[in-house]
Amino acid sequence: MSENPSDESKNAPRRRARDPGTAAAAKPGNPRRPAADFGSVLVVDDNRDAVDILCRLLGTQHLHTIPAYGGSECLDIARSQPIDLILLDVSMPGMDGLAVCRELAKEERTRSIPIILVTARDDHETRVAGMRLGVSEFLTKPVNRAELLERVRGQLSARVLAREMDETIERTPQE
Amino acid sequence: MLLFRRLDSAHTHRNLIGQHPLILRIQALIKKVAATDATVLISGESGTGKELVARQIHSLSPRAAGPFIALNCGAIPAELLESELFGHERGAFTGAVGTRHGMFQVASGGTIFLDEVAEMSPPLQVKLLRVLQEREFRPVGSDRSMKTDVRVIAASNKELFDEVSKGRFREDLFYRLQVIPIRVPPLRDRRSDVPLLIDHFLEKMNARRPQGPVRVNDEARVQLWEYDWPGNVRELENVIEQLVVLADGDTIEAENLPPSIRRFVAGKHNPTPALSDEGFDFNRAVEAFENQLIVEALRRSGGNKQAAARLLGLKRTTLVAKLRRRRGGNGVEELTP
Ligand SMILES: Nc1ncnc2c1ncn2[C@@H]1O[C@H](COP(=O)(O)OP(=O)(O)O)[C@@H](O)[C@H]1O
Ligand SMILES: [Mg+2]
Numbered sequence: 001m002s003e004n005p006s007d008e009s010k011n012a013p014r015r016r017a018r019d020p021g022t023a024a025a026a027k028p029g030n031p032r033r034p035a036a037d038f039g040s041v042l043v044v045d046d047n048r049d050a051v052d053i054l055c056r057l058l059g060t061q062h063l064h065t066i067p068a069y070g071g072s073e074c075l076d077i078a079r080s081q082p083i084d085l086i087l088l089d090v091s092m093p094g095m096d097g098l099a100v101c102r103e104l105a106k107e108e109r110t111r112s113i114p115i116i117l118v119t120a121r122d123d124h125e126t127r128v129a130g131m132r133l134g135v136s137e138f139l140t141k142p143v144n145r146a147e148l149l150e151r152v153r154g155q156l157s158a159r160v161l162a163r164e165m166d167e168t169i170e171r172t173p174q175e
Numbered sequence: 176m177l178l179f180r181r182l183d184s185a186h187t188h189r190n191l192i193g194q195h196p197l198i199l200r201i202q203a204l205i206k207k208v209a210a211t212d213a214t215v216l217i218s219g220e221s222g223t224g225k226e227l228v229a230r231q232i233h234s235l236s237p238r239a240a241g242p243f244i245a246l247n248c249g250a251i252p253a254e255l256l257e258s259e260l261f262g263h264e265r266g267a268f269t270g271a272v273g274t275r276h277g278m279f280q281v282a283s284g285g286t287i288f289l290d291e292v293a294e295m296s297p298p299l300q301v302k303l304l305r306v307l308q309e310r311e312f313r314p315v316g317s318d319r320s321m322k323t324d325v326r327v328i329a330a331s332n333k334e335l336f337d338e339v340s341k342g343r344f345r346e347d348l349f350y351r352l353q354v355i356p357i358r359v360p361p362l363r364d365r366r367s368d369v370p371l372l373i374d375h376f377l378e379k380m381n382a383r384r385p386q387g388p389v390r391v392n393d394e395a396r397v398q399l400w401e402y403d404w405p406g407n408v409r410e411l412e413n414v415i416e417q418l419v420v421l422a423d424g425d426t427i428e429a430e431n432l433p434p435s436i437r438r439f440v441a442g443k444h445n446p447t448p449a450l451s452d453e454g455f456d457f458n459r460a461v462e463a464f465e466n467q468l469i470v471e472a473l474r475r476s477g478g479n480k481q482a483a484a485r486l487l488g489l490k491r492t493t494l495v496a497k498l499r500r501r502r503g504g505n506g507v508e509e510l511t512p
Contacts, residue, residue: 120466121470122444122466122467127401131370131396132370136366140443140444140467157364158360158364158365162200164358165358166200168204168356168357169207172204172207172208172213172355174210
């Protein structure tokens, strides 16, 4: 992946998200273990080309992607298999992305899956709705690849971290 | 001169605000480790809340009635740091006119918080390791060891393991410190907590505002939510404080936000086109920009195409044609607002 120079022109400094699967993380004794079983990303868009492009992009980072072409298909998959992240389009015929967020929030099993909205609907109402629904990121189409990958990494490392913390909580003795 | 700080009572009831899955786990872990005397290593970028986590562990621990003493290892020259930590005898070095107690004496029965522990010099690392292993230390210039009863919580904004790999931090000390590791994620990775934190700091600042409370409107709020917060929660706290202090009405609007935040958020929505190695899809970018303008115009006109066209300086027929073309799809969304 090439560095996109536009990142530098952004005004606030931004640190690179940690990569859950780098070589450094694989060193023995490193608390950041590589997370081989991590990275099932559900990619949802009614436009097949859009899904294709995103899946291919994530594939270059060795992430496992699952395509879905609509809101209800997305829900079916998220309810039936372990998903670490959802890239979600907003405008879709039938159930739109925001309705999907509402449904996911209703169930224990799907509630904490991070969601990145990837949308051309860049208006005030959609952004406010995304914020209120607790989505993890809001990205505007056409997406900047470097930025998308950085956000995906950020969310996936948060998932790795959550698992590690569960282990730490588990092994901390109750006194 | 006292370089370390005691915990003042104002800090003790501060809560770690947040509902993000990681914050919930940190809260659970705080409760669990508070009951133990285990050494804790807290890592995370500056401003993420590491010290707050340490203070909470102390406040919930059996040592709560004892002192909590914080020391920033990066802010103090190595020679001074040793005597801050372990104290010194009279005449131990030039300027040591009297005997002085160090943190490990003063904090007895309580908790020591060693911030930026990665900055500690190698000789001091050895001495810290000794305290952790043997629960005793020797003041500078003294020939006898003293017992100490403190709990140590360390923090680092550097990846301490990387410092170990680079040979700058002792591996044995690293493992001794991180008996319990707690990682506090950057705020941008738990963005969904931003609205909660805004309200928390707003409430705090409003309580001190004689002119009455101010609120943050939706657009300002959403821009704060979209911002990346390189200075994390500390930066957010400072921004809210500034906004409340400077507010002249009762509502904070997007226009009142710091220009750096507004520029950042604008950049997210209107990315500066740039050529990557694979080239740049000119048509797609132009199309997306056009889309944004059209969506915004339609929103402002309440969906009225005539009025939207006027806002855009287009003929109505031109706008309608553009809309019809867009409905075809290919990655571009429906334009109905
Ligand atoms: N989750 C949180 N809820 C409430 N206040 C927070 C939270 N995280 C950080 N703060 C506040 O932000 C400021 C910076 O936190 P601090 O603990 O000093 O960060 P660090 O030690 O990581 O640099 C402090 O005023 C702290 O009280
Ligand atoms: Mg769509």
